Amino acid sequence: MxxxxxxxxxxxxxxxxxxxxxxxxxxxxxxxxxxxxxxxxxxxxxxxxxxxxxxxxxxxxxxxxxxxxxxxxxxxxxxxxxxxxxxxxxxxxxxxxxxxxxxxxxxxxxxxxxxxxxxxxxxxxxxxxxxxxxxxxxxxxxxxxxxxxxxxxxxxxxxxxxxSPNLVHHSFGLNQTNIHFWFEGGTTNNMDKLEADTRAYAQAQINIFGELPLSDYHFLYLLTPQKFRHGVEHADSTVIAMGPAAELDQPEFYNDFIAISSHELFHLWNIKRIRPSEMLPYDFTKENYSELGYVYEGITTYYGDLMLLRSGVWDFEQYASSLESDLDRHYNNAGRFNYSVAQSSFDTWLDGYVPGVKGRKVSIYMEGLIAAMVADIMIVEHTAGRFRLDDVLRRLYQETYKKGKGYSKQLYQELLQEISGLSFEDYFFDLIDGKGKWDEYVQKMLEAIGLELIVTNDGDGLSVCKVQKCSNLTPNQKVCFEMWVKKC
Ligand SMILES: [Zn+2]
Known part of the structure; x- marks a missing residue:
């Protein structure tokens, strides 16, 4: 055609x-x-x-x-x-x-x-x-x-x-791949820093999967005059629309800009290549229902930030600050007592992108992130730091995308269990398909890596989360924390 x-x-x-x-x-x-x-x-x-x-x-x-x-x-x-x-x-x-x-x-x-x-x-x-x-x-x-x-x-x-006649183009080689930045509507004055940070977090991601399976990857950055934040993933590219353009080089904006970039790059594996069976191939004519949003968006949201921490682009304080705002959203959503993340994933086709009726549902991004973090730390803790969620994702990539197949919840659960040596029955029953049990898992898992979560009230009825390192770590906590943040 x-x-x-x-x-x-x-x-x-x-x-x-x-x-x-x-x-x-x-x-x-x-x-x-x-x-x-x-x-x-x-x-x-x-x-x-x-x-x-x-x-x-x-x-x-x-x-x-x-x-x-x-x-x-x-x-x-x-x-x-x-x-x-x-x-x-x-x-x-x-x-x-x-x-x-x-x-x-x-x-x-x-x-x-x-x-x-x-x-x-x-x-x-x-x-x-x-x-x-x-x-x-x-x-x-x-x-x-x-x-x-x-x-x-x-x-x-x-x-x-x-x-456009106004595109600003910058490219560099990373292993066998050319990475391109295309800026429309403005650009950064510090391309060297953006390149260095992108190299660092991209390499951390590549190390998980063992390869960057493409010859060229394009970041299409659309900078808007007004405040805005939106990114969409593709197989070999992403579009990220963000504003205000004039603030790109300011630390707070730049941190968010690099975080969304890391998230979208991670998607090139997780959803563009590792994909639920029910979306392979996509049916563009109607709803493609899936309960697996906690994998394709949750794990991606978790790793988007984690890669910045592990690659040294962010220090722990920057990471904790981002995690705190994610946890704030979780603790201020009564939907966690009413609807599971699997059902909320199915229902993105109904009301996934609007606040929706108060307390009706949770988010495949936020609760998905928490579910991924809990799974990661469960593996790290039970294997005394020998394995982590990276190993599950690498296997998922090899056993589905590399064989031309999609994945199921069953396969994901089997890989979690095989790699950790732990039953994930309760995890799926309580967290993924259940409701109301989130908070105890979160507290327990953060503690396992020597982090303390303090939830206070701001006086207007809203919860405020603070994540900090415990002062005296047990040897187990120390090993687990080190594995959790270790570079690949
Ligand atoms: Zn995403």
């Missing part, structure tokens, strides 16, 4: 999409637009952004079509070996998972706005951009001049791009 993308009206934020579908069997066919995007497990209904949809034949005559549901069009192409589809897409959302067009920026997440012919997701795609000659393109897809090449729809859907 060939696409040509132009900016039809940058002031009103519309792009013009032209697509040519070869129709070798000259039959009617259906065109599908995705209903959601991987990384945000809720329906997005992108079709509401489409206007002026038309179909024509090679002679330019209109071809009839009919909508079969909200994002599926039947095209009556019987008798035509090539059909032209055209429509406009409203691109006016500059977050990490949407699309935006302005006078000097064409930023698309193809999963928002590109269609595929039902039953032909494995067709190759060519996307030609109608942009000025001095604009640069940042994208994980192979591209030449103004044309991007995707071997199939999954690759296209997973490949956001920036096209």
């Amino acid at each position: 060939n696409y040509k993308i132009g900016i039809s009206n940058s002031t009103d934020h519309f792009i013009r999409i032209n697509a040519w579908v070869s129709n070798p069997n000259e039959n009617n066919f259906n065109l599908q637009l995705p209903a959601w995007r991987p990384g945000r497990y809720e329906l997005a209904n992108y079709a509401k952004n489409i206007r002026c949809f038309e179909v024509s034949n090679e002679k330019g005559e209109l071809v009839p079509f009919k909508k079969l549901n909200k994002d599926l069009w039947e095209v009556f192409a019987n008798g035509f070996n090539k059909v032209h589809i055209s429509y406009e897409y409203y691109a006016n959302q500059a977050d990490a998972g949407a699309s935006f067009v302005g006078e000097q920026l064409l930023y698309l997440n193809p999963v928002n706005c590109f269609m595929y012919v039902e039953g032909r997701m494995n067709d190759a795609f060519e996307i030609t951009l109608d942009i000025p000659n001095d604009w640069q393109i940042a994208c994980q897809l192979k591209h030449q001049d103004k044309t991007l090449f995707a071997p199939h729809f999954d690759a296209l859907a997973d490949s956001p791009f920036f096209a």
Whole structure:
């Protein structure tokens, strides 16, 4: 399928999409637009952004079509070996998972706005951009001049791009891989520090899995004038939208910037390659329910920060401060007494990205992080520091992604048990599928590595968490803490 993308009206934020579908069997066919995007497990209904949809034949005559549901069009192409589809897409959302067009920026997440012919997701795609000659393109897809090449729809859907005359590009080699920073909307004045910190935490992540399985990785940084924070992972890239751009080099903002970057990089293994069976392959037409959000988001949230600590990018105080704000969210959410993290994962499709009804649910990010930390420390403690959650993840990577498979809860539990030599029955019963038992696990596990959690009340009824090192560590606590923070 060939696409040509132009900016039809940058002031009103519309792009013009032209697509040519070869129709070798000259039959009617259906065109599908995705209903959601991987990384945000809720329906997005992108079709509401489409206007002026038309179909024509090679002679330019209109071809009839009919909508079969909200994002599926039947095209009556019987008798035509090539059909032209055209429509406009409203691109006016500059977050990490949407699309935006302005006078000097064409930023698309193809999963928002590109269609595929039902039953032909494995067709190759060519996307030609109608942009000025001095604009640069940042994208994980192979591209030449103004044309991007995707071997199939999954690759296209997973490949956001920036096209702009203002991109700031910096790249460096890490082992066999080229790491690229692409900045739009501003940049850092301290590229050397950003490179050094990225090298450090990326290497710590690579050491867990044993390889960085790609030739190029792209950080697409969209700096916004206003306060903002959002990141989305892809197989060989990430988009991170953050602001205000003017504060990038200030310590507090920079720490958060590097933390979200570490989180998104970790996803290249955990979800983009190690993936629950029920999401392999993704079904873009409807909900892909999974109870495993505590693995794909929880473990990633835990490791995003932990890698900064272990690689020395953060000191313990910086790490503890981030953990405290995560624990604050946990202790101030009565949902932990009412709904499990597995059920909350299933329900991201219902209300996963809004605060929701008070006390109804927990978060696959926060409670997922705590579940990952508890599992990690259980392994460290029971094996006297010989193993940790890293070992489970490495096995999961080898036994699923490397064999072309997804994983199940059962496999994850089996690996936890095999590596730790401990039953995880209670852990799954109490924490993952249960409710109300979180706080005792948290206190116990932090204590096992010599950390003390103090929860106080701020006077307005909100809990405030403080994590600090115990003054006198037992030999066991010392061994466990050292293993927990040890560089790979
Ligand atoms: Zn994430």
